[in-house]
Amino acid sequence: MKTEQYQKRQTATATDKCFRIGRPTAYFILLLLTYTVGYLSASSSTSHPPSPSFTSAVTATNYSSPPSSSSSNQLLDPFRVTTRCVDPIPSELVRQTLLDRFFNGSTPFQDFPADHAAKLLRPTIVKGWGSNGAVFENLIPKVKPRTIIEVGTFLGASALHMAELTRKLGLQTQIICIYDFCGWAGFGDRFENLPMINGDVLLRYQFMQNVVTSNKTGSIIPVPYSSGSALIELCELGVFADLVEIDAGHDFLSAWSDINRGYRILRPGGVLFGHDYFTAADNRGVRRAVDLFARVNGLKVKVDGQHWVIDSVELYYDSS
Template sequence: MREDHRTQHLHNHQRNKLSIITTLFTRATAYVAVVLLSYAMGYLSHSSPPQPTQAPPPPPPSVFQLANLPTQLDNFRITAHCSNSPLPPHLVFPTILDRVFNGSSPYTNFPPPHLSPFLKKRRIKSSGSNGAVFEQLIKRVKPKVIVEVGTFLGSSALHMVNVTRKLGLQTQILCLDDFRGWPGFKDIKMINGDVLLLQQFMQNVVYFNATDSVLPVPFSTGSGLEKLCEWGVTADLLEIYSGHDFISAWGDINRAYRILRPGGVIFGHDYFTAADNRGIRRAVNLFAEMNNLKIQTDGHYWVIDTAFAK
């Protein structure tokens, strides 16, 4: 009986000891696990720092901001330099005759006999080139020099001759055009690849007895306007009859503006067309916005009077 009691006591003692060991082991294991977990979390947080929230990229600069950058030249890198000495009006025609026609009038002995059979005495297409806006502007500006950028057969120029004569003005009109028409152009006779558009224009001027008032400048509008600028030619009134696409209109308006005298007027055709705000109207609007100018409209013409800024 005593032996059984001793055995029982031994078993209880061993069970208590095992329980203590198990408890200690469990606590040690938990402690080690906590330490390892803390270490792992610290390692991860150190090796992979939280990424800062990135701000959205700034919007691209507007065309106005680009145009005003100090590295940009005026009017989107038009690099030709204008003369610092503008020509007086009475020297404009002599300068063009000297620089373009070797000092003699292109109307002398015109037309030559070999071209006469191919030219009509009078070949005019008005295409709205006799609108009231011409007389209104000429009365307001009283121009001594008019430059027409894009002239075709000269209907606008010859209408302006009639207006200036009626008003008693001594006005000189330069008609800048390459006189080539366009690919597929068949309205005027062609000889050996040469469309006789310039010759028909000159014939129209001769017919209306306007050779003392109208002079062609037979070059592209880009190169011609740059040369007029270099030679010191300035205009009181500028008419733009450019292509209907944005690029053509934009180039012509910006280059022409450089030869407009301070306070002069620049205007043009076809502000309202099927091209809507993708062609001429877009170019005119952007130009006016960049130069802080107001646009007026008269029918399908746009008018910018530089005497009236925004």
């Protein structure tokens, strides 16, 4: 009897020791199994997040026809223009509206040029690229624009050309030139002996001098701000145009932003157009932005030399 009781006590003691030793190990094994099963389940049931590359998203989408509103919304959410435009104001009020908003009601050409800049300016430095392309003579007689917005004007070559074309047609056209007049990094290497005051190469002053020399101060007005901020402001002021030219930044994101904002302030029947559709970077820059915009919105891109053209209504343009 004593032997049996002793054996039972020994067995119970051994079991208790085994339990005390095995419990932490069991907890650890259980935890490890839980983590492993959870990780494997997540990997198999959840797809990886989409690549941040916008190109991948576009390439995977079939644009043979305009995408549905739901898929289009999902695709363009990160790029959506949210500014609310007011109703368009009459064309005859455009100039004074801009003078009131940007120049305290007076013309920026009043008492031009300032003394500190006068001795540094040349009568004209009209440098541009594609500024006399056939697209201007093709579009202006057909659209007969009352208001033109040019995004990216540099020294005003194309604006002056458009002003002369509208004058010959007897049109009272206001041309709004949006540009920050800062140039771009390294642009001075392409020009000799640019005057400079405290790091400012006086692009706006030279642009204005070109306008004064050409006697176009009544039809051309500069808006000396970045394209994004200026287009937003025009949208909120109700300043719409019959022709909108996009020729500022040439990388994809800059062109995409300007095209979207420019199209929003296009009057019905107006035309959006721009330069540099064919360049060495066309698949990464302007051409990519233009083609994508047209596909997303179910529009057509027409080509005139180096210029691209998108009609808000397929009505006016025929380059043949």
